Amino acid sequence: MTVKQFLKSKTFAALIVLVCIALVAGGLLAILNDLLAISEEDRILAAIEGIYGQKTSYTEINLPDNLKENEYGSVQNVYLLEDGNYLIKSTGINGYKNGTVTLWLVAEYADGSFVGLGKTAVAENTKQTLMGDFKASFFEIYASSNVLNDNYFSVETSSDTITNIKSGATKTSVAVNNAVNAALYMIRNNGGLL
């Protein structure tokens, strides 16, 4: 088949139609992405609103690199809120299919000292198909537990752990617990200060 024959063939016409549809769709999505894109600032304000019921101002804290990664996962961002508490975005590893769960959580401070965890909200996850099944009662455990000792959250019950597990979603529970543990580890290894 010569080039001329190919250009007049049905295959070429079909390709052109497909390319046209892809270009129009791509253009439309690019415009909408510009209009609907959620900035990092919007995400932070939405997380603050989700936890506090209203948007408040915040200041980002620069974390030293050695405090960002630990055995439970990583701490992405820390923000100082108006009321003196800190909003932490942390990711827990070892979830279902080695996926991760990222949480927003509040570290409550009184007179400059860490006094416990506050509300928690899910920011995002990878591969955790059962994430939608995690109800408020699961996350309330973090706020109601005493975390001023050296215990970390776990799906297994032992004397030095705080058990929190969602039945039927053990691996995802591990990732959620690890997200909280990553933040706790960071706080504890910084002398309780942020």
Next chain:
Amino acid sequence: MNTQKFRKIASDGLLTNNPTFRLVLGTCPTLALTTSAFNGVGMGLAVTFILICSNVLISLLRKVIPNSVRIPAFVLIIATFVTIVRMVMEKFIPDLYSSLGVFLPLIVVNCIILGRAESFASKNDVLSSALDGLFTGLGFTVALTLMGTVREILGSGSFFGLALWDFKIAFFTSQAGAFFVYGIFIALFNAVYSYFERKQHRKTFLAEFDVLPASEKVKEG
């Protein structure tokens, strides 16, 4: 469009060819997302919107899209609308967006949408295709909402997130519970459908018998 065609499209989407209970399509989100009625409504409405939009566009382009590339073209169109729904949902309904999770992008390969594009929208006019999308989507939404309602009430003791009582049967929120509730609904839906279908056949038969000429009735008698 005449009333008869409109009625047929409506009854096909909602009852005769109900995608969930009659055709058993879109089973994956049906089983995974119906742990609550809110999830059911959200997923159902998202699919309805995508069905209407993709059906309309595919119907408009049905004479332009060559037969040999129709499936990739349909997938491209459907994927575009799914991405738009994802963007809108993430921006304006973040709670529902996180609840639907991975099943939202997976609407691209939902066999209900691709099935209606292939079997209806690519062969019919725009208005009929839009109505087909609307009623098929509503049939899916109603089915998911019903299943979500039953599973949420029995499994979580709540209805659309509002606590009703402390009585809960965890089985209904599990995967096994999803299959159980789905099976019960399919059985009930088909039993009721068959009953009315038999009744309709009987009525049609009697109506035909009654219009026979008197001489024929005597001969038969």
